[in-house]
Amino acid sequence: xxxxxxxxxxxxTVRHPVPGGLPARVLGAGLVAAGGAAVTHSFAxxxxxxxxxxxxxAPPGHLVVSGLYRHVRNPTYVSLEAVILGQALLLGQRxxxxxxxxxxxxxxxxVHLYEEPKLAATFGEDYEQYRRNVPRWLPRLRPWQPPPALxxxxx
Numbered sequence: 018x019x020x021x022x023x024x025x026x027x028x029x030t031v032r033h034p035v036p037g038g039l040p041a042r043v044l045g046a047g048l049v050a051a052g053g054a055a056v057t058h059s060f061a062x063x064x065x066x067x068x069x070x071x072x073x074x075a076p077p078g079h080l081v082v083s084g085l086y087r088h089v090r091n092p093t094y095v096s097l098e099a100v101i102l103g104q105a106l107l108l109g110q111r112x113x114x115x116x117x118x119x120x121x122x123x124x125x126x127x128v129h130l131y132e133e134p135k136l137a138a139t140f141g142e143d144y145e146q147y148r149r150n151v152p153r154w155l156p157r158l159r160p161w162q163p164p165p166a167l168x169x170x171x172x
Contacts, residue, residue: 048103
């Protein structure tokens, strides 16, 4: 999603001049780096705190409410979008903005139609409390402090 398709769309060609110049390219590089680090962190939280994966075939055994999940309920999807938007800025390639917009649709549908109902059924009131306090897509600036019953110590 953030490698092959963007390469097929751009061949990593930098548009000259890049709209926005050096500031846009610096912001783009920052989004790519931050997004990549956030994806890695989010997957690690699933393995360490959730004792599972983000994949429906091997879901976590515990509700993950640590790390970036204290700021936003879907940090992996948000981070992948940040990487693609960063690539668009870094390369000056508008077609990546369209790709990012299209790529946002399947996760939004998946989260709304499958993931959230499944989490509500699996984790009940714990998930409902989490959902009431942590936004789905736009991260909150101050991390949510889950009640002690929801906290799992990081290993």
